[in-house]
Each structure stands twice: as structure tokens, then as C-alpha cells.
């Protein structure tokens with residue numbers, strides 16, 4: 529997914545830096561992204577090999593990007609790294625719970641921490657724009673229209689609705705959603721105190737199945753019952769996910785779904801999350817009522833399917849192959 533996001537942002541004219549651990553894969557990936565450049569003579573591309581599960585590495589990445597970018601921090605940081613280890617809870621080696629949290633939550637939390645620190649810490653040293661007095665009058669205007677910076681997390685459908693076989697993974701993505709909601713609220717503080725500085729917006733993408741290498745890898749260990757429960761999800765290509773995500777970001781959305789089912793389930797799960805305008809409030813209120821009823825039946829049906837599977841194949845996961 530990250531590869532396609534990089535490519536499509538290059539096609540829109542962005543300078544792009546990508547991060548992963550495997551340098552060989554990065555070399556090929558950056559060539560692919562470069563080939564899509566809108567203005568090949570002026571756009572710049574770079575890759576950094578790093579393990580994002582390490583907090584100091586995220587700081588190093590931001591420092592490297594800032595010096596590569598003539599002293600300017602990146603405008604947009606899109607956290608895509610992650611992996612799924614979908615096994616039944618008691619079949620999961622306990623070390624995997626920590627590893628999944630590292631891979632899915634901490635990679636994003638550390639990266640966001642490093643990026644937000646580079647964007648926002650310098651503001652603390654400055655006098656608040658509000659202290660100037662110029663923003664305390666009804667006619668106060670922002671002196672120069674600020675640009676906007678973006679942190680984008682990549683969660684999952686499973687952050688809204690988890691089911692059997694995803695205990696190591698779903699909590700990590702639900703945690704990401706909670707982080708996203710919290711940070712999005714905190715950003716109001718900085719925007720209000722420094723209206724002349726670039727505003728920071730926080731977004732999260734909630735894909736369902738993406739047909740990627742990562743998906744192939746998780747399917748090799750996935751319990752057959754879990755495969756049965758999600759068999760109606762045909763998946764989307766990373767190209768489609770990237771296109772829909774970017775379109776929604778350009779439309780200013782905060783919590784972004786890329787397929788209809790996830791959009792409906794999100795409508796029933798928003799709580800205090802930002803809904804993005806009066807029209808969307810009405811729509812999510814309507815969907816919440818509708819989905820409140822639908823989800824009762826969805827849950828009952830999936831519970832029944834698990835019991836049928838247990839009676840048929842036992843708890844030992846007899847059908848752990850790809851059949």
C-alpha cells in the first residue's frame with residue numbers, strides 16, 4: 529500500500545521519501561515511484577532503511593529528511609508500516625502480542641511523535657500569536673494563510689469491528705484509532721495559539737482487505753475459520769486503496785474508509801470522533817441507527833458460524849491449510 533501511495537503522490541508532483549527495513553526492496557520501490565513523477569526534472573526522491581519500531585530511528589528519519597529537504601520538515605507523514613499475525617488467542621505465542629503492538633501501533637506512534645515534535649516544538653519557544661493581541665479582536669485576521677501539514681495513520685476495518693482470529697492484530701489498530709482521535713483534538717491547541725503557523729491535521733485510513741504481499745503472508749498462518757468469516761470480502765488492490773484514500777484526504781476527511789461495508793460499520797462506531805460537517809453528522813446518525821440493528825444480526829450470524837465450525841472441525845484448527 530505504501531508503495532502505491534508513494535507512486536500516486538509522485539504523480540501529483542510530490543517529493544517523496546519512503547522508509548522500510550529491506551534496502552533492496554527500497555531501491556526497487558523508489559525507482560517505481562520515480563517513474564510516476566509529474567515533473568521528473570524538479571521532483572526529488574529518497575529512501576531510508578530503518579526499523580520504525582524503534583523510537584530513536586523515527587527521530588533519525590525526520591532529521592535525515594529535514595537535511596535532505598534543505599532544512600524543511602516534511603509536509604505529510606503517512607504511516608503505512610504494519611503486519612498481521614492472525615491466529616486464535618491461545619494459539620498465539622505471547623511474544624507476538626508485543627510484536628504486533630510494535631509493528632502496528634508503535635511504528636506509527638513513534639513516527640508521529642518525531643514528526644509532530646519537529647513541527648510543533650519550535651512553536652513552544654515562540655510567543656503565541658494570540659499574545660500579540662492581534663487575534664483577540666473580532667476583526668483579527670491571520671496574517672499569512674498557513675499551509676497544512678498532515679499525519680496519516682493506516683488502521684483497518686478491524687479497528688471498528690473485530691472477529692475471531694484477529695486478537696493479536698485488532699487491538700493494535702483500535703489503539704491507533706484512539707491515538708488519532710486524541711491527537712486530532714490536541715492539534716486545536718496549537719492551531720489556536722499559533723494561527724499563523726501551518727495547521728496540523730490528523731487522519732486515519734481504515735482499509736478492509738488489501739491484496740498485497742502482507743495479505744499473502746498473513747493468509748499463510750490464518751486459521752481456516754477466520755478465512756471462512758471473511759470470505760465475502762474480495763479485497764481491493766493497493767492502487768484502489770491509495771486512490772480512494774488520497775481523494776478522501778483531498779476532500780478533507782479525517783477518518784477514511786475505502787469500501788462501502790467499512791463505511792457503514794464506521795457509521796455505527798463514531799462516538800466522539802470528528803464527523804466532518806453537518807451533512808456527515810446527519811448521515812452518520814442515520815447510519816448509526818440502521819447499523820445498530822444490522823450489527824445485531826451480523827454478530828449473531830458470525831457467532832453461529834464459529835459454533836458450526838467448532839462442531840465440524842474441533843478447536844484444534846484442523847483446516848489450517850489454504851483450502
Ligand SMILES: NC(=O)c1ccc[n+]([C@@H]2O[C@H](COP(=O)([O-])OP(=O)(O)OC[C@H]3O[C@@H](n4cnc5c(N)ncnc54)[C@H](OP(=O)(O)O)[C@@H]3O)[C@@H](O)[C@H]2O)c1
Pocket residue numbers: 529530547548549550551553578579580581608609610611612631632635682683684685734735736737738739740741742743766
Ligand atoms: N493487507 C491488508 O489486507 C490490510 C488490511 C487493512 C489494513 N492493512 C494495513 O495497511 C498497512 C499496509 O499493509 P500492506 O498489506 O501493504 O503491508 P505489506 O505488503 O506487508 O507492506 C508493509 C510495508 O511496511 C514495511 N514495514 C513493516 N514493518 C516495518 C518496520 N518495523 N519498520 C519499517 N518498515 C516496516 C515493510 O517493509 P520491510 O519489511 O522491508 O520493513 C513493507 O514495505 C499496514 O499497516 C497493514 O496493517 C492491511
